Amino acid sequence: MKQPTPAIVPHSAVRPLPRWALLLLCAAYVLPGFIGRDPWRGADVTAYAYMQLLAQGQTPWLTPLLGGLPPESDGLLPYWIGAWALQGAQGLLPALLAVRIPFALLLVLTLWASWWGIYALARSPGAQPVAFAFGGEASPADYARAIADGGLLALLASLGLAQPSHETSAYLTQLCATALVFYGLAAMPRHRWWPWLALAAGLTGLLLSGAPVLALLYGLGGAALCLWAAEQPQPQARRAAWGVLALTLVAALLSWQLGFWERRALWPEVEKDASSLARLLVWFTWPAWPLALWTLWRWRGRVWARPLQRHLWLPGWFAVCALGAMLLSHPADRALLLGLPALAALAAFALPTLKRSVSALIDWFTLLFFSASAIAIWVIWISTQTGVPAKPAANVARLALGFQPEFSALALGVALAASAAWCAVVVWRTGRNRSALWKTLVLPAAGTTLCWLLLTSLWLPMLNYARSDAPQMRAVLALVGRPACVHVLGLDRGQYAALQVYTGIPTRPLTAAAPACPWLLEADAATVPERRRTPLAAGEWTPVERIGRPTDRHDALVVYRRVEP
Numbered sequence: 001m002k003q004p005t006p007a008i009v010p011h012s013a014v015r016p017l018p019r020w021a022l023l024l025l026c027a028a029y030v031l032p033g034f035i036g037r038d039p040w041r042g043a044d045v046t047a048y049a050y051m052q053l054l055a056q057g058q059t060p061w062l063t064p065l066l067g068g069l070p071p072e073s074d075g076l077l078p079y080w081i082g083a084w085a086l087q088g089a090q091g092l093l094p095a096l097l098a099v100r101i102p103f104a105l106l107l108v109l110t111l112w113a114s115w116w117g118i119y120a121l122a123r124s125p126g127a128q129p130v131a132f133a134f135g136g137e138a139s140p141a142d143y144a145r146a147i148a149d150g151g152l153l154a155l156l157a158s159l160g161l162a163q164p165s166h167e168t169s170a171y172l173t174q175l176c177a178t179a180l181v182f183y184g185l186a187a188m189p190r191h192r193w194w195p196w197l198a199l200a201a202g203l204t205g206l207l208l209s210g211a212p213v214l215a216l217l218y219g220l221g222g223a224a225l226c227l228w229a230a231e232q233p234q235p236q237a238r239r240a241a242w243g244v245l246a247l248t249l250v251a252a253l254l255s256w257q258l259g260f261w262e263r264r265a266l267w268p269e270v271e272k273d274a275s276s277l278a279r280l281l282v283w284f285t286w287p288a289w290p291l292a293l294w295t296l297w298r299w300r301g302r303v304w305a306r307p308l309q310r311h312l313w314l315p316g317w318f319a320v321c322a323l324g325a326m327l328l329s330h331p332a333d334r335a336l337l338l339g340l341p342a343l344a345a346l347a348a349f350a351l352p353t354l355k356r357s358v359s360a361l362i363d364w365f366t367l368l369f370f371s372a373s374a375i376a377i378w379v380i381w382i383s384t385q386t387g388v389p390a391k392p393a394a395n396v397a398r399l400a401l402g403f404q405p406e407f408s409a410l411a412l413g414v415a416l417a418a419s420a421a422w423c424a425v426v427v428w429r430t431g432r433n434r435s436a437l438w439k440t441l442v443l444p445a446a447g448t449t450l451c452w453l454l455l456t457s458l459w460l461p462m463l464n465y466a467r468s469d470a471p472q473m474r475a476v477l478a479l480v481g482r483p484a485c486v487h488v489l490g491l492d493r494g495q496y497a498a499l500q501v502y503t504g505i506p507t508r509p510l511t512a513a514a515p516a517c518p519w520l521l522e523a524d525a526a527t528v529p530e531r532r533r534t535p536l537a538a539g540e541w542t543p544v545e546r547i548g549r550p551t552d553r554h555d556a557l558v559v560y561r562r563v564e565p
Helices: 019-030 043-055 077-088 095-122 140-157 170-187 194-208 212-228 234-257 274-284 288-298 310-328 332-337 340-348 356-386 390-399 409-430 437-455 460-467 470-480 493-502
Strands: 486-489 507-509 519-523 541-549 552-562
Touching: 019 095, 019 140, 019 437, 043 077, 043 095, 043 170, 043 493, 077 095, 077 170, 095 140, 095 170, 095 310, 095 340, 140 288, 140 340, 140 437, 170 194, 170 212, 170 310, 170 332, 170 340, 194 212, 194 234, 212 234, 212 310, 274 310, 274 332, 288 310, 288 340, 310 332, 310 340, 356 390, 356 409, 356 437, 409 437, 460 470, 470 493, 470 541, 470 552, 486 493
Parallel strands: 486 507, 486 519
Antiparallel strands: 519 552, 541 552
16 A cells, blocks of 8 residues: 555654753764864965954954955855954953854754754654554654754764864854754744744845855745645745745845845856766765655655645755755855755655665664774874874874874863764664664764864864964964064965964055065965066065975965065
8 A cells, every 4th residue: 555655653763862962962063173273274264364353443344354355255244253252252262262152153053953944844744654553653743853853963974064064154154044044944834933033034144144145045945835835724825925035035135235146156157077076965965965865765756745745845945055056156065065954854854764774784884984984083193192003103294294293181081082982872873772763873973973073182283283374374473573564465365364363463565655564475476376466676575485384385475585775
């Protein structure tokens, strides 16, 4: 007999995941990466530099400039958040920690909104499991909680979430705003005020974070679903659709008034390497994407049912928007980041349909992969500390010239505790335990958290040395001292940001009107000749040293000293 839904779930399969375990896992995922880490190259250090300038009143709030360059993103919200945090915590907390606290809360809000959005979808009528003839099926509330737990585990297990979600940049604010919009549209048929507040906050956050196109697409798709996936009487569904459409149009109008539409490239270059995009899609969204495809296959009989099934179409629409953004924008991985909550939601609905053999395959693959990764992290760390085995330490010394290993008893203790917890989870999962829907994703989520925690504890000094500009800027500072100013020529945003964050030396353009400075820093013209805009006057400057990054000697600054007459 053909079942009305592929989900056949007894009550015994929806036993709750202990809240203390879930909260501890989330804390172990959120906190590492926000504590003790230098701002890494790219969006992280650049955003922090803009925040510093705004907090110090050195640049306008509506048109911030760093070295005369505006931010790459139109969205100013993340810079405002960081600047407000710096001003509010001045003298109370270290500046970098003060900036990261609100962004850590944004990540927590992302996880919260994703859980509740998946819970609301699992409570929808089309998502319910088969009702047994003599009872014993899972209750709607217990079933929805188990699905939401599985969806949150799938989100934490996504390999691409770890680094971008711990950066103080526009990408995290866009992710949080996307999760809020997702929750608002998912919970709208069940609640009165909270979904509307989340939807308004999410659309505004997307707009002010530089993603007005996604705000418009999410809103239009949500309005259509209010009509075609109606779980309410038609008059209420139409009112909800008009309300979502009104909020979307207000956000689009505000974006137009702020000039975001004019400044944004609506038709970017689409000539991207298909193979690299395919690799990115495979590893960045693992393990959510195979489970999401399995969901679409097993629930295929319900995809075109009337009314449309909200638990399939809403996350599907968000995932399609993220895939389109990946193809049409740069960087592709940060665009794909916004689709992870939706893919995790789709992955969660695969759990009631998985066969035991498939679940066991996922468990064993995850166990081998993350155990091997953790062992490799430990072996390389031990090698750098003791020299045994010698090959890993030699490779680190070759790749990171000048790196001196550091020992931290606190980092070692955290890493040992995390490894012991992983062993306990493995023992529990391989033991004889009663079935639960979320059990298949426990090892992937725990393994991803373990590796992220080991990297940000044992490997943190090594990663700070390799991924930040601190070593290069320390070398510059040791050479030039602390002059009143330095001239700069051909620097990009990242290099300006590194000078601002790590040296604090005021910079001046190399123009006749600028005050004379004793030193000049130029981006190495041998590697980036297009950056040199003004030829150096003959006999005015003498080259002193070329300072490259320890892990990329081609990314260098050439230091010149002014020739005294």
